[in-house]
Amino acid sequence: MAWCWQLCSKSHSCLVDWAAAIRVAALDCAEEKNQDVCRTYDIHFYPTFRYFRAFTKEFTAGENFKGPDRELRTVRQTMIDFLQNHTEGTRPPACPPLDPIQPSDILSLMDSHSGQYHAVMFESNGSYVGREVILDLIPYDNIVVSRALDRDKAFLGTLGISSVPSCYLIYPNGSHGLVNVAKLYTADLESGLHYLLRVELAAHRSLAGAQLKTFRDFMTVIAKLFPGRPPVKKLLETLQEWLANLPLDKIPYNAILDLVNNKMRISGIFLTSHIKWVGCQGSRLELRGYPCSLWKLFHTLTVQASTHPEALVGTGFEDDPQAVLQTIRRYIHTFFGCKECGEHFEEMAKESLNSVKTPDQAVLWLWRKHNMVNSRLAGHLSEDPKFPKVPWPTPDLCPACHEEIKGLDSWNEDQVLVFLKQHYSRDNLVDTYSVDQGSPDDWGALGREQEEGEGLNPSGKSRGHQDAESLRPPHKLGPRTDLSKSLHHRLDLKLQSPQGLQALEEAKAAVPFLGVGFSSLDMSLCVVLYVASSLFLMIMYFFFRVRSKRWKVRLYHPAV
Ligand SMILES: Cc1cc2nc3c(=O)[nH]c(=O)nc-3n(C[C@H](O)[C@H](O)[C@H](O)COP(=O)(O)OP(=O)(O)OC[C@H]3O[C@@H](n4cnc5c(N)ncnc54)[C@H](O)[C@@H]3O)c2cc1C
Numbered sequence: 267m268a269w270c271w272q273l274c275s276k277s278h279s280c281l282v283d284w285a286a287a288i289r290v291a292a293l294d295c296a297e298e299k300n301q302d303v304c305r306t307y308d309i310h311f312y313p314t315f316r317y318f319r320a321f322t323k324e325f326t327a328g329e330n331f332k333g334p335d336r337e338l339r340t341v342r343q344t345m346i347d348f349l350q351n352h353t354e355g356t357r358p359p360a361c362p363p364l365d366p367i368q369p370s371d372i373l374s375l376m377d378s379h380s381g382q383y384h385a386v387m388f389e390s391n392g393s394y395v396g397r398e399v400i401l402d403l404i405p406y407d408n409i410v411v412s413r414a415l416d417r418d419k420a421f422l423g424t425l426g427i428s429s430v431p432s433c434y435l436i437y438p439n440g441s442h443g444l445v446n447v448a449k450l451y452t453a454d455l456e457s458g459l460h461y462l463l464r465v466e467l468a469a470h471r472s473l474a475g476a477q478l479k480t481f482r483d484f485m486t487v488i489a490k491l492f493p494g495r496p497p498v499k500k501l502l503e504t505l506q507e508w509l510a511n512l513p514l515d516k517i518p519y520n521a522i523l524d525l526v527n528n529k530m531r532i533s534g535i536f537l538t539s540h541i542k543w544v545g546c547q548g549s550r551l552e553l554r555g556y557p558c559s560l561w562k563l564f565h566t567l568t569v570q571a572s573t574h575p576e577a578l579v580g581t582g583f584e585d586d587p588q589a590v591l592q593t594i595r596r597y598i599h600t601f602f603g604c605k606e607c608g609e610h611f612e613e614m615a616k617e618s619l620n621s622v623k624t625p626d627q628a629v630l631w632l633w634r635k636h637n638m639v640n641s642r643l644a645g646h647l648s649e650d651p652k653f654p655k656v657p658w659p660t661p662d663l664c665p666a667c668h669e670e671i672k673g674l675d676s677w678n679e680d681q682v683l684v685f686l687k688q689h690y691s692r693d694n695l696v697d698t699y700s701v702d703q704g705s706p707d708d709w710g711a712l713g714r715e716q717e718e719g720e721g722l723n724p725s726g727k728s729r730g731h732q733d734a735e736s737l738r739p740p741h742k743l744g745p746r747t748d749l750s751k752s753l754h755h756r757l758d759l760k761l762q763s764p765q766g767l768q769a770l771e772e773a774k775a776a777v778p779f780l781g782v783g784f785s786s787l788d789m790s791l792c793v794v795l796y797v798a799s800s801l802f803l804m805i806m807y808f809f810f811r812v813r814s815k816r817w818k819v820r821l822y823h824p825a826v
Contacts, residue, residue, distance in 0.1 A: 284401045287361035288345055315341065317348045320358040346397045362404065364397045367412045369421040372434075379440040383409040389431040390416055395662070396431065402652075431662065448663055450562060450690060451544040452494055452700040458546075458559025459488075459498070460538055463526045466556075466603055467519060474516035480596040482509045483583075487593045488563075490577045491570040493692035495700070497536035501526070504535055538701040549652040557604070561636060562690075564594050568632050569690035572625035588622050591631060595619065614638065629686055630679060659685055 284290075295304035295312060307316060307327045313336060316328030331348050333340035349357075350364055367386070375384050385403075387396030396413030403411050416422060416430045425434055426444050433445040473481050489506035492499055505525055509517075528535050541555075546562070548554030571578060571590045583589035595615045599608045614635045622628050640655040649655050659682070661668045666681040688694060 283403075283405050284345070286404050287358050287401055288349055315344070317345075319352060319356060321356055342398060343394045346394055346401070360404075362400050362410075363412070364400060365413075366396075366415045369414070369418050371412075372414060375436055376440060376442055379438075381438045383438060384436040385409060385411045385445070386434045386436070387411065387413045387431060388416055388422065388425075388427055388434060389413060393431055399433075448689065448694075449545070449696045450566070450694050451546075452695050452697045453542045453544045454546045454559045455492075455494055455563055455566065455695075456498055456538050456700060457541045457543060458556060458563055459492075459502075460541065461556045461559070462601075463537070464523065464539065466601060467522065469603070470519055470601075472516055472518045473522075477600055478515065478517060480593075480600045482506075483593045484597040485509055486581050487567060487571075487578075487583065487590055490581060491567045491574070491590070492563075493566060493570055493695060495697065497534055501528070501535040501537050504532065540701050542699060542701060544699045548650045550650070553648070553650040554653065557607070560602070565629075565632060565636070565686065566690045567594070568625070568629045569687055570692075572629050573687055573691065575625060587624050587628055588619060590625075591615070591619055591622060591628050594632075610639070610642075611635070626683055630683055633682060633686055659689070 282290075293300055293303065295301070295309050309316075315331060317331050318326065318328045329348075331344045333344045346364065349361055352358070372386055375386075385399070387399055389396045396411075400411045400413065403409060416427075427434065434442065435445045436442040467481075470477065485502065485506045489499075489502040492502055505522070508525060524530075526537060543555050543559070546554050546556075546558035548558075567590050575584065578584040578589070583593075586592075595611065598611045602608050619631065622631050637657050640658060643649055644655040646655075659667055664681065664685040667678055667685055668675055669678045670676070
């Protein structure tokens with residue numbers, strides 16, 4: 267008998283996580299050896315879904331639960347209906363409660379300080395989102411999920427919930443707040459910039475010619491359009507001005523790194539050296555992360571260029587609606603660690619980037635191309651099963667973006683543009699989870715912080731990852747197992763090339779010297795200053811010795 271315990275699709279996570287509540291098996295009735303079983307259970311059409319209640323002792327052919335179609339979404343919902351159809355005594359004991367809880371229950375949860383995370387999904391009566399989340403999170407043993415209905419509008423108002431579905435999180439210490447999944451997190455963008463400048467770029471020992479121009483232009487676009495926190499913006503602007511004014515056609519990477527690490531202790535500039543993925547956190551260490559943050563950065567840049575065109579005035583890019591995309595294209599082609607990604611992106615750009623005539627079209631072009639990448643990668647090894655690659659934004663994020671034309675789902679691009687401009691705007695950026703920048707006095711102190719070893723730890727795993735891991739089921743926290751074919755592997759390979767490794771080593775060597783944070787340039791300057799001041803002291807010494815001898819001669823021989 268061929269039993270299959272995994273039922274996955276492109277758009278939904280696997281049903282294996284539900285196994286404690288309901289187990290899924292598949293039987294191939296086309297196989298001759300299964301025909302007896304199929305006849306016994308009266309199976310005539312394929313696929314047929316049969317449901318068997320928990321604790322059934324007598325023989326039964328099961329129950330047919332029919333949904334309107336055979337889509338996995340419908341199957342999941344039908345399984346939920348089936349589970350809820352159990353009476354209290356026959357319900358599978360490991361199945362978490364699926365019925366809604368009341369506002370009074372939520373208030374007592376807030377007071378209970380249970381030492382656990384408790385998520386409450388607020389939703390409408392007909393919604394399945396809450397129940398799907400409850401079942402999806404069964405393997406996670408330190409978070410409990412419940413659902414509540416949106417009937418008591420006044421109660422929802424006191425929690426700050428203006429639309430459903432919404433997720434409200436009660437932390438182990440009793441603090442609580444709304445989780446906004448459609449937010450853009452500063453932590454993702456800043457961690458991405460950190461990786462870009464301190465890791466990806468470190469694969470290049472020096473930048474010259476076309477490479478240097480690409481990096482210069484890319485930094486100009488980022489410095490002018492990045493909508494993040496002031497110290498990060500100031501760092502990007504300082505780097506951009508320095509690159510623009512440097513009369514050199516070759517720049518060693520270490521010089522860039524010194525500036526990024528603020529070796530000059532310029533006040534008010536700062537870029538985290540911690541990686542903290544929030545909206546880009548994968549369900550496994552090797553998934554999502556940097557490439558996700560890069561997409562978010564690129565979308566943010568095209569949206570900013572369209573909503574704040576004045577930011578590019580004086581850069582030479584202001585009259586070119588393709589400028590931001592062309593700069594991104596060159597950056598990806600030249601620097602992005604995943605060569606294959608760069609080649610795919612280049613193909614898409616060659617095909618249609620020239621058709622972009624306005625900044626709004628640039629926003630939509632990148633959105634369309636990102637969706638093409640999503641559909642190409644659906645089901646790929648690099649896909650995170652918890653974040654399936656589907657056409658984005660999904661109907662729950664932006665219902666107005668979707669419309670039905672002649673029975674087919676299609677995009678309303680005007681609405682997509684409105685949504686993208688809102689989603690990737692400064693107003694949608696939240697600083698929660700970003701590394702605390704301390705007071706402006708601390709902003710020059712990154713060099714010190716790095717020397718104390720607070721960046722990536724030797725395993726390459728950041729504290730951010732460790733924080734997030736506390737929410738993962740223990741069995742999923744293994745070492746980087748499936749890396750051979752993943753995108754991260756390709757990024758790693760680039761860094762492991764002899765050139766990349768050497769540059770990385772040099773970059774590392776430049777940071778801690780005698781544990782104080784001097785680069786080789788600083789040290790040479792120190793030696794020169796030391797020699798110069800010693801010479802000066804010796805000259806002064808001989809000068810005063812000669813003069814004092816002359817005074818003595820005058821004193822004893824006034825006539826001299
Ligand atoms: C330019 C580029 C090209 C790439 N090419 C390849 C490739 O050829 N092969 C490969 O294996 N990997 C490629 N990658 C990596 C891949 O696209 C994903 O970034 C990676 O697999 C992580 O996926 P993710 O689930 O975090 O979502 P991502 O695709 O990285 O998306 C990040 C976030 O952007 C938002 N988003 C999703 N779709 C859209 C959209 N259409 N418009 C706007 N926002 C959206 C969502 O909030 C999503 O969570 C590429 C990455 C980049 C930056």
